[in-house]
Amino acid sequence: MSFGSLSANAVLALNGGAAAGNFAQDTGEGGLSEYHLRPGGDLVWEIGTGYFGCRTRDGDFDAAQFADKAAHEHVKCVSLKLSQGAKPGIGGVLPGAKVNAEIARVRGVPEGRTVVSPPYHRVFSTPRELVRFIARMRELSGGKPAGFKLCVGSRRQFLAVCKAMLEEGTAPDFIVVDGAEGGTGAAPLEFADHMGTPLTEGLLTVHNALVGAGLRDRIKIGASGKIATGTDLVKRMVQGADYANAARAMMFAVGCIQAQRCHTNTCPTGVTTQDHHRARALDVRDKTPRVHRFQEATVAGALQIMASMGVTDPADLRPHMLHRRIDPLTERSYEELYEWLEPGQLLAEPPESWAADWAAADPDRFTV
Template identity: 45%
Template sequence: MKSTFIVDLERASRTANIGIVLLCLASGVAGYLVSFYFHFLTVTFFLLVLLNAFWRHGQTSHALLANFGFLAQIRYLVESIGPEFRQYLFASDTEERPFNRVERAEVYRKAKGVDSSAAFGSLLDFDRREIKLRHSFYPVDKDQIEPFDVAVGESRNLETTYHIRRPIMISAMSYGALGENAVRALARGARLAGAVMNTGEGGTPKYHLMEGCDLIFQIGTAKFGVRTPEGHLDEDKLAAIAGQDEVKMIEIKLSQGAKPGKGGLLPKEKITPEIAELRGVPMDEDVISPAHHLECVDAESTVAFIGRVQRVGGLPTGIKFCLGRPDEFRALVQEMKRQDIVPDFITVDGAEGGTGAAPKSFMDDVGMPLFEALPLVHKALQESGLRDRLVLFASGKLINPGKQMTALSLGADAVYSARGFLLALGCIQALQCNRNTCPVGITTHQKKLQKGLDIEDKAQRVANYIEALHHDHVELLSAMGRSSSRWLSEENVYSPTRAPASPLSQEPS
């Protein structure tokens, strides 16, 4: 038995197909009898009739077009503009992903330097099983809060020990994924606000260096900028980059939350001659980085590689990964102890992290979310006795102060954000980072789209965002009764899904 829907669709399609033929004939008659200008319509409808005939009888790749012709084309059209319609007209303030309008609006307001307070009450569902921060009956006076200072490399007594002075850092995003104006605006904003920025795996930094901010140079699995022709580490190239004044730390990327177990991906649409040169790659094919460093095939070789980069670079050096198997991480930690080689920092990237381009199945289904992975990593390091020899960074949708404080409570010493900073630059979440068509000129190399991204104006927004987050960091610490984020622990968060916290420990006086 046919369903009513199918009968209606067939009838509507037949009507539409006959309708355009009739309209073509009618405008032809009108052009003959009333005015010549009707022939413009005649030509238009005639072309549509021809196209319709082709869709129905001349192609085989679209079943819907073959069966329903013109009507199916209308469906494709409506479907293609559906996301914009839903975003602007129908989606509620709290339902969009990855960031809903309320979350985005907070970043926009902080970046513009306008009041980001809200009225009437939270828009979140309080029956959701969310992690909340525990406040204290006895807030600490704000002038008693210690200045933020996390030293990286101190436990190795490095002369190059780096002091992070802002709780939030700009996470890895390569020049390649981002266009030139975006990189420069982020780098200039970081310099204005005294924050540090990660270069991402885009090879020799160029636009980052122009703005003079402190940098973490990232070595991705393809080792762009520091590779031998065979894809191994070129020590001379690394030493040259690490010798630049602005480069303060080195991050070895083992994996990333949005595509763990998979190398980076830069679609060929986004490869300009300059990017090809900085990375040392051809222009006419997608650049796919290997899934792992050629040097890192097990715990032993991975730890040895960390030691090698520490030695060659002479800078605080860490690793970044998304956690998959805790047993593998524990084995890595044991190997660090055995070789007595400990990274100066570890970045834990949650599976919810963003990317310029990745396979959907990896974005959706691979890797551990940050708030599960971070405490595991933190505790494994504590149990092994290595926790005091390194610092922990966290990333994964940490775009607002509350989530950042949660990460600091679950073990992180400082946090990274990538997409928070894209929003600060004016990202409207068009979800086109992989197509070179970013409408606000951030993740594109099209000059005409980048024109709208004014470096000076957006750098100030980046700086404002960092300052506002720092301000809120102090406010929240005060409310939580802590004088420094050093004294935060899992006891400072509340979650119905976690084991009840033990009584709050005291800060040493």
């Protein structure tokens, strides 16, 4: 959730809550602002296709700017956004009415003009180049964890990335899987309603592909997309995630009422406006502890659910513990409903259901 889309007060409250609760705030792709840094909370600095905050005048990636900002003590991880669940295949839009002098400076764009993120990256065009660029981000940041976020498009494409990791001998430290359930104020309605792979299928694809390629123990998986409760956390960890991100729920914590006026700069609660008069509706001193308490209560809820299941460590959550009702008389566990690969299975003898995609996956080309 970027500064520019969100107001300065919203960013301050979110980062202050993260500092109080010892969790991390993702910057979104809108650049690294003073409001992310001032409260002292841990940050995941996200870089999108626009390279905001580390871009050249013509919109290319600026390695020197990136290295300088990534060195900040509050930046704990750096993340490259490939795609977003609510709008896979297209870039974001920040209306010109919201691009004031401050936003323009933070993003490195002209003031007053609508900012459109490109639909694809300039710095790579193949799976192999993607893997190399993630390794470069890690090097430029001084060795801080580096990863990427995506909404899964096709299994074959992700397997191509796995092959690139194996051949290049390097891998991201984490991968965030964004589900089609995720929201945004910057996407065409049909994209938000109909495009993208749902989080369950995306998580299962990424988890099993990494397990089958013998890479899972090197890479953490994050889950994102309509996660708001302790139940959501437990379900996603059963499905293969190591941790989860929450966006919409955190917006509620700072006062969002879903007025759906984000793009008009007239948000009535001060969450998504750059109008200083309207932004005053968000009281940072009031909302900061609300962010902290919401995260704390959500994690406590997840721990309580795990305890009731007899689980003392998230690593002990297993697919047989999560069930789905198929019809009024039948329910099945996730262990029964889905195929779960064994470590290194794709390298040894791919199962029939994966063999064609694994054979066709090309580390030098993103195939459909």
